[in-house]
Each structure stands twice: as structure tokens, then as C-alpha cells.
Amino acid sequence: MTFGKGCHLHLIDGSAFIFRAYHALPPLTRKSDGLPIGAVSGFCNMLFRYVSDDHGADAPTHVAVIFDKGSHTFRNDMYDLYKANRDEMPEDLRPQIPLTRDATRAFNIACEEMEGYEADDIIATLACQARDLGGRVTIVSSDKDLMQLVGDGVEMLDAMKNRRIDVEGVEEKFGVKPDRVVDVQALAGDSVDNVPGAPGIGIKTAALLINEFGSLEELLDRAEEIKQPKRRETLIEKREQIELSKKLVQLDCNTPLEFTLDDLEIKEPDPDTLLSFLTEMEFRTLTKRIADTLHVEAPVIPDTNPAGANPAEEAPDWPAIDPSAYEHVQTMEALQVWIDRITARGYVAIDTETTSLNEMQAALVGISLAVTPGEACYIPLRHTEGGSDDLFSSESRAEGQLDPETVLTALKPILEDDAILKIGQNMKYDAKIFAQNGVRIAPIDDTMLMSYALNSGIHNHGMDTLSERYLSHQPIPIKELLGTGKSAITFDKVAIDKAVGYAAEDADITLRLWHIFKPQLHTARVTTVYETLERPLVPVLAQMERHGIQVDRDTLSRMSGKFAQKMAQLEDEIHTLAGRKFNVGSPKQLGEILFDEMSLEGGKKGKTGAYATGADVLEDLATEHELPARILDWRQLSKLKSTYTDALQDHIDPDTGRVHTSYVQTGASTGRLASTDPNLQNIPVRTEEGRRIREAFVAPEGQTLLSLDYSQIELRILAHIADIKQLKQAFADGLDIHAMTASEMFDVPLDEMTPEIRRRAKAINFGVIYGISGFGLARQLRIPRGDAQDFINRYFERFPGIKTYMDDTVAFAKEHGFVQTLFGRKIHTPEISAKGPRAGFARRAAINAPIQGTAADIIRRAMIRMPAAIEGLPCKMLLQVHDELLFEVESGAADKVITAARDVMEGAAKPAVHLDVPLVVDAGQGANWAEAH
DNA sequence: GCTATCACG
DNA sequence: GACGTACGTGATAGCC
Known part of the structure; x- marks a missing residue:
């Protein structure tokens, strides 16, 4: 096939792939000889993901990976300091570079490089050739130096963000069309590549100048016309340096290539070549995965170093994750086999399927179990069938299910057995579901919390992330079963045979993650963090969430009414002041009114091109004009109404009459909790009007709310x-x-x-x-x-x-x-x-x-100790707000609880840490949260 | 689904 | 007048 119209060339920036792979992964080594292979492993994974990705309408017909070769290029001949401030390549990366070439060839992808030229020049040359022949080009890179090539069928793809960059994307970045990008770069310079540019001029200023004069040459010729003296002098004095900078950033479209576009046509990989390379690298997981994809048997990689376990090594030698291999448990005999296996094993990975993400509303639909990687089962309990869309058609219990009560009765002894460890991903959820069914699940391990203790700040800790990262496996997306949006169904409506694969897979994945994380906790020295700050908090939070806090709907509803009235008044005033009607809630329209129509000073456009109208901006404007002040008033009311007095009412549970937040234990990288659905950690307090919302958070009859908070912790x-x-x-x-x-x-x-x-x-x-x-x-x-x-x-x-x-x-x-x-x-x-x-x-x-x-650790320690400290007292811990704990107590016992809780909080650092400063806790009490705080 | 805005510690 | 800047969160509305 000759390259031409209808062809689509993908050019992958190889160096970018390598560096991303290198930095994204821990320093893996080959087990047999310790050769560093982390970057090669990541590179192969990225390449495999890229080629197996369905690119839809952007699918390639031709593809090549382009690499840099040598460090001396023709640009160094022009300017010897070019890229002079680059750091040395890390020691353990250098030997991996040739291996990435081998990897590319093993995938049967064209792999090109050229002495004396940068990868960018080869990419430029190929892109120009392809474009001139009428084809399309996708440059897989986010390097801004390549943006000058965009246009006429050439686009870039940021593989990391999976975002295509077209002419508009380039304009967003540089403020000019792609053909003027080099002009802007010549002026702005580049500290990373050590391109000097014009001192004192950055991208913004450069774009401004280029747009005014049309081109760099025009600008330099007419530099005298520039008003700003300093800028004018710079452009005149540094002309030579600027012109050199342009040559440095200008990519060369005439690199003498020794191959043609036709050589880059996509070819299927040869299984033997590819697998023998992967085997040689000892990539166990990837070998298996690719063998599966190619429908051939995976070669066995000998375990040459069985004793010296390398904790950063890839996943152990497990069978591939295969949803069709899981068992559907539908008889008590089959269940008993699982119970026996679990008892013999001493641990089990477990996952529950329910009708809702809201644990208070959720009904248990099924349970999955796993004891060995690759062997898992699903026990459906409450699946229905029929029903369809017709409101009147009856739903009936699906076939192939055991009686829920019987199953729970059979499993309860296991779930509550001190000698059997229950492993889950986000166990707080499952613990709450079981609690609702009268089961107190313990002891537990939680892979989400293990990951958090190990890797906070690196990635998030959801099952999908962990599975892809540590098992190189993408779990079945739940939306494949439930659909999305309005037409989404609940899990009980999913056909059981489909549910088995999905549900049991989660238990299998959880078990594998547990095997990987458990030894890592020790080597990373975070076992104590996990065991004293993370795991024991799970039942405490579950209890608090299930208990909830009483919120008075009438109080909120009355406030909403008042806010609505005031907002309507303000809206009239605002429209009068503005001279016309507009949507007060639209920052875009407001910006146009303030800065275009009323021509107020201080209009600044952000990166989206809209004026900023934040509170700080409006406060400055408020001294000049009345409108911004009214807007601020309106905004405050609008926030209070929509986010609090309206939305909180929707969160009152119909069964309990209380609001049940959900704490995310792994939400904040620092160890703080996050509160969602609703967020009860940002209930207003700073303004008088806002603080009144706390009056709706009340204690039941005969009880009192207590607030204890750390002073200046x-x-x-x-x-x-x-x-x-x-x-x-x-x-x-x-x-x-x-x-x-x-x-x-x-x-x-x-x-x-x-x-x-x-x-x-x-x-x-x-x-x-x-x-x-x-x-x-x-x-x-x-x-x-x-x-x-x-x-x-x-x-x-x-x-x-x-x-x-x-x-x-x-x-x-x-x-x-x-x-x-x-x-x-x-x-x-x-x-x-x-x-x-x-x-x-x-x-x-x-x-x-x-x-x-x-500070987060200290209040966690207090929370973990609190249940024992207040045991026997008629009191419940309800909420945590970073440095505050809120309790509900029978009024007569308030002082007793304050004493007990304060002791725990003030002494929470001890004995692990002895602070040189005292911790002081202030306490308040009242019928509602406003009074207590 | 992204951005701007604003509520909290 | 290089750039952008106090840390950590979540919910809502507007807008594409």
C-alpha cells in the first residue's frame, strides 16, 4: 500500500514514552540478574496499550516510534549551550535505552532514529511528507516543541490525558496559530532546552507582539516602533540571539531519511519474536497478557530466584484473570465447600453487591468470595428478572439463587470468626451492609487502605487504579452491566450469569492485591500506620455514618424560603444597576456586564478567555460601584440555598430522619478524611447568616450536642x-x-x-x-x-x-x-x-x-480510642471536622462525656509521640450545632 | 465533563 | 512586567 490520501500516520515520541515509564514505576530489576528493567517494562506496557487501543476514526494505517540518537546534533553546532543544562541520564536508565529499541522491533513497529538529528526533526520530516501526500498525521507526544507542526491534517495526541491537540489547542497554549509558534518560542526562549530567547519576554508577551506585527521578522525590522523602552531595547540589542533562538526551535522538515513512509505500514507482531523478547525480560504478567491476546500459550518463565523475594517485582505467577472461570454458587452443598475452604485457609477476600451506592438505602444482592488467585465464586441472593420497562409487569425472583437468610446464617460464623481474616477493597462499605444484616464483620484487612498507607500522594486507591497498576488488568467496568444515566439499572436487575463474572472478579482482584501489598507494608515501614491509624478506623467511621445526625427539615425549608425572597429582591436591584436583565449566576455574563458594558477597571481574563469574577475581584470593585457588592450578597445567598438549605433536605434519610454522610478515608493525601454525600465538613460558620444553617443540626428530644475541638493544633x-x-x-x-x-x-x-x-x-x-x-x-x-x-x-x-x-x-x-x-x-x-x-x-x-x-493522625487516634472511652455512657460520636468531634449525648451525661472525650483527645498523641506542647481541647454544648460550636 | 466559584479546616 | 504562587478538601451552576 502506497502512502497517500486516506492513510493515517501515527508518530510516537519514543523518548517521552521512556521517561514517562521510567518515572512512573518503581526501580524494577530483572529477577535472574538484577538488570534494571522498570522503564522497559513500562515502555512495553504503554506500547501494548497503545497498539491494542481502539483509536476509532483516528486509527493508524502507518506507525513508527521515533527516538533521539546521540547527544550532539546540528543545533549544538549553531549554539554549543543548546540543552546544556539537561541533567545527566539516571544511571539505571542508560542500559535500558537500547532495550526499548528492541522492544519496539519486537512489537513489529518501525523504530527510527538518526545520528545528528533529534527525534523531533524526524517527526517533522515524516509529518511534512505525509501531509504533502494528502494523509493524516497523529503525533503522540505532548512536547510543545512539536506544536509548530499542527494543522493541515496534522494533530497531536497527549496519550497521558488522552486528549487530541489541534490548531485551537496550540493557539490556547501559544496564543498564535501553529505557523507562528516558532516565532513565539524564539522570543520566549525555553529554559528546559536552554534556548535563550529575548530576556524579559515570556509566551504571553511574545504572542502579543507577534500578533501585532504579524511575524518575527517584521517585528525585529520594526522594533523601533515599540513603545515600552525596555522591550524595544531588548529586541534591538538581542536581535542576533533571537534569530539564533528561532533557528534552534525551528524543526527541520528535510532530514535525509533512509526509509520511506511506505516502510511504516502497520504490521501484525510475530508472536514468537514478541514473546521471546518479553520472556527474556522476564515480564511475567505482560507475557501472559499478550499471549492471551495473540491466542497462543504463554511461555513459562523460570523462577530463578525463588528465595530472595524482590518486593518491587511484578505480580507473582498467577493464572490470568478470567471472569468466565468463576463459580456460580447455587446450592448449599456448594456453599459448604467454600465455607470449608475458607476455614481451612484462615482468610478470604470478600465483596458485596447491592442495589445502591448509598449504604443506608442499599439492599444486599449477592456476595462474592475468593481464597486463591483465579478461584472465586459469586453467591447471588436477590436478583430479579422480568419486569422490563413496563411499570405494571411483575418482577420475580430469578432462578439459581439460595435463600438470603439461610446463606447469611451459614456465613455469619465465618464473618465474625476471630481466626478468619476478611479481606476487602473499601471494607467500610461492606461492613455497613453486613451490619444492616445483623453481621458484625471482623477481623478485616482492606486493600484500599493498604494502598493508601503505601502510596498516598502517588495515585488514588480505587479498585480500577490498583488493578491496572499492580495487576495490569482492567476490571469489567460496572457500566457494562448497569448502563449509565437515566436508563441505568440496579445490580439486582443484572442477569446472574453476567453478575458472576463481574462480582467474583472483584474478589479475585482484591485477593491478588492483598498478596502484593501485605509484604510491601513491612518493607516500606508503614505497617504501624496501617494497623494503628487506618484499619481500626473502619468500624468507627462505619458506626458514625450509620448513626447519622438529626437535621430539622422545617428549619432548612424556612431558610430556603427566606433566601429565595432576598435573592429575588437582589436580582431586581442587580438588573437595574446593570441596565438590563441577565443571568446573575453566570460568571461569563457577569464579566461581560462589568468589564465590557460598564467598562469597570481591573478586568482580567483567565485561560478560558472569560473574565475572572471571583469574590476577591468583586470586593475590589465594590469600592467603585454598587453592583459588585450586590452580586456578592446574591452569591452568598445562592450558595447557602443551593448547597445547604435546599440540598441538605434531599439528604435526610426517609427511614431514619437523619443525614448520613460518608467519609472517604483515602481521599486526602495528608491523612485527613473527606466527607461526601453530603459533605458535612464544610457547613457554614464564618458568617452570621451561614452559621444559622447549623441551627438545623439538632439533638433529639432529651439529648444535647457536644462539640470538642483542638485549639490551634x-x-x-x-x-x-x-x-x-x-x-x-x-x-x-x-x-x-x-x-x-x-x-x-x-x-x-x-x-x-x-x-x-x-x-x-x-x-x-x-x-x-x-x-x-x-x-x-x-x-x-x-x-x-x-x-x-x-x-x-x-x-x-x-x-x-x-x-x-x-x-x-x-x-x-x-x-x-x-x-x-x-x-x-x-x-x-x-x-x-x-x-x-x-x-x-x-x-x-x-x-x-x-x-x-x-494533626490528622492525632484526631484519628482519638477517634479510634473514643468508643472504649465512652462505653457505657449514653452517647454517640457523630461527626469529625478535621479538628473537631461532634457528639450526641443524653443531656444529663453531657459533662461526664466532655471529661472523658477531652481526656482522650488531649492525650491522643501519647504514648507513640511525646509533644513538647500541650494539646488543648475546647468544648461546647447546646440543642443544636450552632450553640454547641 | 470541564471551569469557576465558594463553603469548611 | 518570564511564569504563577499559601495547604487540604467537595458541591453546585453554567456552559460546551
Whole structure:
């Protein structure tokens, strides 16, 4: 087939694949001889995924992987500093480079490189040729240097985000059409490639200039016309450097290639060649997977090092995951066989299927079990059939099911047996379902929590993520069974034969993950974190969620009514002020009114091209005009109504009359909990109007709500970790910490302290916890940036331990790839050595994580100990809000509970950690949350 | 499904 | 006048 119209060439940027694979994976080595092969393994996985992906209308007819060769190219002859600031290639990556070529050839994909040219030039040449012949081109890369090629049938594909980049995408990035991208790059330069560009000009400014003058050449010729003196001088003086920069970024479409497009036609891989390469690399999982895909038998890879288990090694030698191999249990005899196997084994992976994600509403539909990888079963209990779409047709119980009560009675002894470990993924869910069926499941292990203890900050911990990452297997998507949107069905309507494969697969996957994670907990030294901070929290949270909190619907409904009235009034005022009607809730329309129609100052467009109309912007405008102030009022009411007084009513459970939130234990990388459906950790409190929403959270008749919260816990932890003498003393003396800071910084005696000075010190105290910057503090305090920087400098002078802590923490993160809390929780910081603005984010997150995380660990310890501490008292723990615990108690016992709970909370760090500062807990009580807080 | 906005600690 | 910037979350509305 000759390349031409109708053909579609895919060009894969090989180096990008390699580096992504290298950084995404732990340093795997080949078992037999220790050869580093992590990057090759990742590369093969990515390549395999890419070729087996259904690209739909963008499917390739021709494909090639393009690599860089050598480090000296014709660009170095023009400019010897080109790419001079690149880091050396990591030691363990270098030997893997030739193997990635072998891998590409093993997949029977064309693999091209050329001495003296960069991969980008080969890509450019091929793209030009293909385009000139009327074909389409997809460049698989997100490298901005390649964006100049886009257009005329050439597009890019960011394989990571699975996003295609077309002409518009390029314009978004560079502010100009692709054919002017090199002009912009020539001006802006590139610190990564060490392209000098024009000093002081970045992409934004460059795009502005190029769009004004049409081209770089025109701009340089007419540089005298530029108004800004500095910019004008730069362009005149640095002309040569800019022209050189353009040559450096301009890709060469005339690379002398020794092959033609026709050589790149897609070919099927030869199973023998491919499998022998994979076998040689000892990729057990991938070999099996690819053998399956090619419908040939997988070669056996000898286990050459059975004793010295390599924890980072790939999945062990298990049978492939095969949903059709699982057992459908439909007799008591068959169930008994499973019960016997479980009892003999001492552990079982378990998963429940239900009618709803909301555990309070969910009915148990079936149970799956696994004891050995590859062997799992599903016990359907409440599947229905018939029914269809007709409202009146009757649904009946499906065939092939055991009686739910009988099965639960048979399984209960196992589920509650202290000697049998129950393994699940997100066991809190299953524990709640079983609790509803009168079963108290224990003891447990939870693969989601293991993953969280091991890898917080690296990836999320859902089953799909874990399965793909650690088993290279994509589980059956639930939507294949249930459908999506309005037509989605519940699990009880799924045909049993389909349900078996899906449900048992989950148990199988969970069991495999458990086998992988269990030894890793020890080698990563997070067993204690998992066993003392994660696992024991599961039953505590399950209890709190099941109990819920009473919310008064009438109170909310009355508030909604009032808010609606006020909003209508405000809307009229706003329309009058604006001179026309518009949707007040649309930031886009509002921006146009404020900045285009009314021509107010300070309109700034964001990356989407819309004006920013956030509260900070509107507050600044409010001094000039009344409209922004009314908008702010309206927004506040709208938020309160839609998110709280309206939505909360929908969350009141019809059976219990209470609101049952769900805590996500693995939601926040720092160890904090997250609360969803509804989020009860962001109920308003800062404004008077908002705070009244808390009046709807009430105690039942004869009971009282108690709120206990840690006072300044993060600052106390900072004082301890950074070892700040003055702060520790102030906490020991029970002083006003912000006033103390202010006094120390601004040399004002405590008795002469003004609220303004104290306010500034408070902002700095919080800023420090967040990894302060002059810019951030300036914005917070609305003071000039220089002044803010002066404050910070003075703070560091007075409390030198803070600076040391920050520097040490960042250095630790750079060395180890994670930071730690006082209790050993690891928070990984994969971006810490990134380039550009991301580095700043990662740096601040690394500084904040040990502080926020230690506070999170402390309140978790308190929560875990709380049930025993309040046992026998007529009281329930209801909610956690990061540094606050909310209880419901029979009114007479309130003081007793406060004493008991406060003891637990104030002593929660001990005995594992002895803090140099006291932990202090404030308590309040009342008929509702507003009063208690 | 993404973005802007805003609620909390 | 290079860039973008305080940390961690979740829910809602508008808009494509």
C-alpha cells in the first residue's frame, strides 16, 4: 500500500514514552540478574496499550516510534549551550535505552532514529511528507516543541490525558496559530532546552507582539516602533540571539531519511519474536497478557530466584484473570465447600453487591468470595428478572439463587470468626451492609487502605487504579452491566450469569492485591500506620455514618424560603444597576456586564478567555460601584440555598430522619478524611447568616450536642516539629499565640497590641503552615508585596527554626520522594523535582503535609480510642471536622462525656509521640450545632 | 465533563 | 512586567 490520501500516520515520541515509564514505576530489576528493567517494562506496557487501543476514526494505517540518537546534533553546532543544562541520564536508565529499541522491533513497529538529528526533526520530516501526500498525521507526544507542526491534517495526541491537540489547542497554549509558534518560542526562549530567547519576554508577551506585527521578522525590522523602552531595547540589542533562538526551535522538515513512509505500514507482531523478547525480560504478567491476546500459550518463565523475594517485582505467577472461570454458587452443598475452604485457609477476600451506592438505602444482592488467585465464586441472593420497562409487569425472583437468610446464617460464623481474616477493597462499605444484616464483620484487612498507607500522594486507591497498576488488568467496568444515566439499572436487575463474572472478579482482584501489598507494608515501614491509624478506623467511621445526625427539615425549608425572597429582591436591584436583565449566576455574563458594558477597571481574563469574577475581584470593585457588592450578597445567598438549605433536605434519610454522610478515608493525601454525600465538613460558620444553617443540626428530644475541638493544633505541631522555643513557651503558658507572634515580630509589648498588628501576625502564622510566599501573604492581607516579603523575612529572623524546618523538609522530600508525619505516615511528593510552577506547588505541599498530616493522625487516634472511652455512657460520636468531634449525648451525661472525650483527645498523641506542647481541647454544648460550636 | 466559584479546616 | 504562587478538601451552576 502506497502512502497517500486516506492513510493515517501515527508518530510516537519514543523518548517521552521512556521517561514517562521510567518515572512512573518503581526501580524494577530483572529477577535472574538484577538488570534494571522498570522503564522497559513500562515502555512495553504503554506500547501494548497503545497498539491494542481502539483509536476509532483516528486509527493508524502507518506507525513508527521515533527516538533521539546521540547527544550532539546540528543545533549544538549553531549554539554549543543548546540543552546544556539537561541533567545527566539516571544511571539505571542508560542500559535500558537500547532495550526499548528492541522492544519496539519486537512489537513489529518501525523504530527510527538518526545520528545528528533529534527525534523531533524526524517527526517533522515524516509529518511534512505525509501531509504533502494528502494523509493524516497523529503525533503522540505532548512536547510543545512539536506544536509548530499542527494543522493541515496534522494533530497531536497527549496519550497521558488522552486528549487530541489541534490548531485551537496550540493557539490556547501559544496564543498564535501553529505557523507562528516558532516565532513565539524564539522570543520566549525555553529554559528546559536552554534556548535563550529575548530576556524579559515570556509566551504571553511574545504572542502579543507577534500578533501585532504579524511575524518575527517584521517585528525585529520594526522594533523601533515599540513603545515600552525596555522591550524595544531588548529586541534591538538581542536581535542576533533571537534569530539564533528561532533557528534552534525551528524543526527541520528535510532530514535525509533512509526509509520511506511506505516502510511504516502497520504490521501484525510475530508472536514468537514478541514473546521471546518479553520472556527474556522476564515480564511475567505482560507475557501472559499478550499471549492471551495473540491466542497462543504463554511461555513459562523460570523462577530463578525463588528465595530472595524482590518486593518491587511484578505480580507473582498467577493464572490470568478470567471472569468466565468463576463459580456460580447455587446450592448449599456448594456453599459448604467454600465455607470449608475458607476455614481451612484462615482468610478470604470478600465483596458485596447491592442495589445502591448509598449504604443506608442499599439492599444486599449477592456476595462474592475468593481464597486463591483465579478461584472465586459469586453467591447471588436477590436478583430479579422480568419486569422490563413496563411499570405494571411483575418482577420475580430469578432462578439459581439460595435463600438470603439461610446463606447469611451459614456465613455469619465465618464473618465474625476471630481466626478468619476478611479481606476487602473499601471494607467500610461492606461492613455497613453486613451490619444492616445483623453481621458484625471482623477481623478485616482492606486493600484500599493498604494502598493508601503505601502510596498516598502517588495515585488514588480505587479498585480500577490498583488493578491496572499492580495487576495490569482492567476490571469489567460496572457500566457494562448497569448502563449509565437515566436508563441505568440496579445490580439486582443484572442477569446472574453476567453478575458472576463481574462480582467474583472483584474478589479475585482484591485477593491478588492483598498478596502484593501485605509484604510491601513491612518493607516500606508503614505497617504501624496501617494497623494503628487506618484499619481500626473502619468500624468507627462505619458506626458514625450509620448513626447519622438529626437535621430539622422545617428549619432548612424556612431558610430556603427566606433566601429565595432576598435573592429575588437582589436580582431586581442587580438588573437595574446593570441596565438590563441577565443571568446573575453566570460568571461569563457577569464579566461581560462589568468589564465590557460598564467598562469597570481591573478586568482580567483567565485561560478560558472569560473574565475572572471571583469574590476577591468583586470586593475590589465594590469600592467603585454598587453592583459588585450586590452580586456578592446574591452569591452568598445562592450558595447557602443551593448547597445547604435546599440540598441538605434531599439528604435526610426517609427511614431514619437523619443525614448520613460518608467519609472517604483515602481521599486526602495528608491523612485527613473527606466527607461526601453530603459533605458535612464544610457547613457554614464564618458568617452570621451561614452559621444559622447549623441551627438545623439538632439533638433529639432529651439529648444535647457536644462539640470538642483542638485549639490551634497545627500551630502547636509546627512549634514542636520546627522546635520554636518562643512558640512552645507561649503555648505552655497558655498565651494568645497570634498576639505573642506579633509582639515578637513587631517589637510591640503585649499590653499595647492592636487588632491590626495581631491580624497580620495571625495571617503569617497560617501562611507559614502553608509554605508561605510573599505573593500569597500580600494577597491575603491586601498589602504591597514588598511589605509582605519584609514581614516574612522578619518572621524567619525571629524564628529561625521555621526556615530550617522548611528547607530540611524540602530537602528530605527531594531525597526520598516523600515526607512523613510524626507518626510515620508517608505522603509522597512525586512532583518535588518538577520544573516550572509545579515545583512551587509541590514544595509548599511538602512543607504543609507533615503538619496537616500529624494533626490528622492525632484526631484519628482519638477517634479510634473514643468508643472504649465512652462505653457505657449514653452517647454517640457523630461527626469529625478535621479538628473537631461532634457528639450526641443524653443531656444529663453531657459533662461526664466532655471529661472523658477531652481526656482522650488531649492525650491522643501519647504514648507513640511525646509533644513538647500541650494539646488543648475546647468544648461546647447546646440543642443544636450552632450553640454547641 | 470541564471551569469557576465558594463553603469548611 | 518570564511564569504563577499559601495547604487540604467537595458541591453546585453554567456552559460546551
